[in-house]
Amino acid sequence: MSYSTQKKILLTTFLFIPMLLMIMFLIYPTLRMFYMSFTDWDGVSKTYSFKGLRNYIEVFKTKDVWISLKNNGIYMVMSIIQNTIALILACILVSKIKGRNMFRAILFLPYMINSVAVAYIFNFVYDYTHSPINIMLQNLNLEPIRFLSNQHTVTWFLALISLWRYTGYTMVVYIAGLEAIDKELYEAASVDGTNALQKFFYITLPNMRKIIELNLFLSISGSLQAFVEVLILTQGGPGHASSTYVTYVIETAFSYNNYALASAMSVILLIIVLIVTYIQNLVLREKG
Amino acid sequence: MVKRKKRVSIGRCFSYIVLILASLIIIFPILFIVFTSFKTDSEYVSTTAFQLPQSFLNFENYYNAFTSGRFLQAFKNSVILVVVGSLGNVLLGSMTAYCLGRFDFKFRDSLKLLYVVAAAVPGTTLQVSIYMLLKKFGLTGTMIAPILLYLSTDIVQIWIYLQYIDKISVSLDESAMLDGASYYRIFISIIFPLLTPATATVLILKSVAIYNDMFVQYLYMMGDKMRTVSTALQTFAGVSTNLQNTLSAAIIIVMLPTVIIFLLMQKKIFSGIVMGSVKE
Numbered sequence: 001m002s003y004s005t006q007k008k009i010l011l012t013t014f015l016f017i018p019m020l021l022m023i024m025f026l027i028y029p030t031l032r033m034f035y036m037s038f039t040d041w042d043g044v045s046k047t048y049s050f051k052g053l054r055n056y057i058e059v060f061k062t063k064d065v066w067i068s069l070k071n072n073g074i075y076m077v078m079s080i081i082q083n084t085i086a087l088i089l090a091c092i093l094v095s096k097i098k099g100r101n102m103f104r105a106i107l108f109l110p111y112m113i114n115s116v117a118v119a120y121i122f123n124f125v126y127d128y129t130h131s132p133i134n135i136m137l138q139n140l141n142l143e144p145i146r147f148l149s150n151q152h153t154v155t156w157f158l159a160l161i162s163l164w165r166y167t168g169y170t171m172v173v174y175i176a177g178l179e180a181i182d183k184e185l186y187e188a189a190s191v192d193g194t195n196a197l198q199k200f201f202y203i204t205l206p207n208m209r210k211i212i213e214l215n216l217f218l219s220i221s222g223s224l225q226a227f228v229e230v231l232i233l234t235q236g237g238p239g240h241a242s243s244t245y246v247t248y249v250i251e252t253a254f255s256y257n258n259y260a261l262a263s264a265m266s267v268i269l270l271i272i273v274l275i276v277t278y279i280q281n282l283v284l285r286e287k288g
Numbered sequence: 289m290v291k292r293k294k295r296v297s298i299g300r301c302f303s304y305i306v307l308i309l310a311s312l313i314i315i316f317p318i319l320f321i322v323f324t325s326f327k328t329d330s331e332y333v334s335t336t337a338f339q340l341p342q343s344f345l346n347f348e349n350y351y352n353a354f355t356s357g358r359f360l361q362a363f364k365n366s367v368i369l370v371v372v373g374s375l376g377n378v379l380l381g382s383m384t385a386y387c388l389g390r391f392d393f394k395f396r397d398s399l400k401l402l403y404v405v406a407a408a409v410p411g412t413t414l415q416v417s418i419y420m421l422l423k424k425f426g427l428t429g430t431m432i433a434p435i436l437l438y439l440s441t442d443i444v445q446i447w448i449y450l451q452y453i454d455k456i457s458v459s460l461d462e463s464a465m466l467d468g469a470s471y472y473r474i475f476i477s478i479i480f481p482l483l484t485p486a487t488a489t490v491l492i493l494k495s496v497a498i499y500n501d502m503f504v505q506y507l508y509m510m511g512d513k514m515r516t517v518s519t520a521l522q523t524f525a526g527v528s529t530n531l532q533n534t535l536s537a538a539i540i541i542v543m544l545p546t547v548i549i550f551l552l553m554q555k556k557i558f559s560g561i562v563m564g565s566v567k568e
Binding site: 003006007011014018024030036043085095097099106110113115120124135168169172173232250267274277 | 299300303304306307310311313314315316317318320321324336337338380383384386387391393399402405406408409410411412413414416417418419420421436437439440465470471472475496499500501502503506517518519521522525532535536539542543546547549550551554557558561562565
């Protein structure tokens with residue numbers, strides 16, 4: 001058999017299943033989601049009719065959607081803090097500091113823990129009566145904190161869980177980036193008498209631009225999709241004070257069977273992620 | 289000169305303070321859970337989180353959690369997902385990367401682009417339509433649904449494999465072709481064996497990711513006999529008669545496998561994460 005026929009057969013057989021999965025789980029659901037977002041389908045009935053843009057209008061008119069989006073904003077703020085802390089830790093850990101492998105391992109550890117387990121670890125840390133933090137506060141004669149029942153702060157505490165879990169991961173990626181920077185650049189700068197801060201701004205940051213961009217993309221799009229902690233610890237409560245966009249979509253689709261509205265919400269989330277990514281690239285390009 | 293040395297040591301001090309503080313923030317929550325998991329019911333009620341348990345050999349909570357949380361079955365289900373999911377990813381990932389890395393064909397660039405797009409589209413947004421599709425095929429509430437989802441469109445292992453394939457010299461393929469070997473033969477006897485380090489990385493990362501995942505298992509495997517480790521923990525915690533000490537033991541049971549894997553294969557995991565996320 002000639003190699004060109006062989007190539008055709010090989011490509012067809014090797015790529016058939018990946019392509020099929022791609023169509024099933026990416027292309028078809030995306031198109032279907034767009035299509036259904038213009039209907040009134042409940043996910044069960046055989047028939048449905050078209051509603052035009054009414055689902056989208058309803059999404060924008062629903063107050064809880066805005067609360068959820070604002071909560072995702074909090075996760076986003078937290079993910080920027082996460083990147084800053086991770087970069088600082090990474091800068092410290094690439095220097096020849098004693099015990100750096102141990103610190104690296106400890107800081108990365110939370111990423112390895114099952115997501116549900118992490119949520120329940122914090123269920124204990126945030127327990128009103130048993131929380132170690134509250135016990136300390138009470139010993140200092142301070143008011144204990146209502147971590148999960150105060151509607152103004154609940155999302156911040158939930159977002160802190162993501163910070164706890166993912167900072168080490170981000171740090172590991174930053175460490176790899178820092179280690180790839182040519183050491184001679186720093187040596188040459190030292191000869192010229194630049195200080196550590198100048199080195200950071202003139203050598204480290206410009207060389208790390210791509211990796212910072214990537215990490216920010218990962219953590220910001222992750223923050224727009226946050227839901228595990230919410231689903232397990234508060235179910236969005238009190239009221240909808242801690243629901244995120246994704247938990248609200250799940251609720252709309254699976255608890256209220258409003259499949260069409262959930263589709264419209266998913267389309268909007270998709271557009272938001274794309275816009276945020278685009279803006280982020282724009283901002284980082286300008287600076288770089 | 290003297291001044292400079294002093295400045296450096298202040299920087300060192302500051303670095304250590306930051307590192308130790310960060311480490312404590314990571315360790316303390318886990319430590320509280322470990323302490324609590326060894327306490328008896330009355331001990332739990334009468335002591336605070338900071339107090340050590342009377343005995344670190346009191347495994348009663350672990351026994352109770354494991355049996356009444358039905359973790360044996362949950363582990364069995366999780367292991368099935370992990371084994372089929374990660375082996376499937378190795379097969380599909382290496383095959384796709386072989387096509388993309390070694391051959392020039394019409395749709396190659398658009399295919400690569402499609403994988404990048406797949407990585408950028410938030411998976412959670414599509415889940416509602418995917419759920420309805422799988423429901424139509426009657427696959428919801430079966431193992432097939434999560435396995436298919438774990439096998440689909442993930443760019444990470446393709447990136448890892450592509451980076452290794454690019455390092456394998458094409459002259460190896462060419463000399464095998466002079467001997468008349470088919471492309472299948474070349475893939476099976478030359479390329480795939482040389483990809484072993486990549487395969488190990490993909491196996492570890494995928495196993496951990498599938499074991500730790502909650503969303504897919506929550507949506508598709510909530511039935512009594514379908515529970516995985518993640519959803520079993522969730523169900524177990526929902527039982528109101530379980531005190532925090534038993535729940536703590538359940539948490540440790542669930543987190544232990546991946547933590548052990550991490551301690552044993554730390555280097556491989558770090559390099560895999562870097563390779564999967566950074567591509568030149």
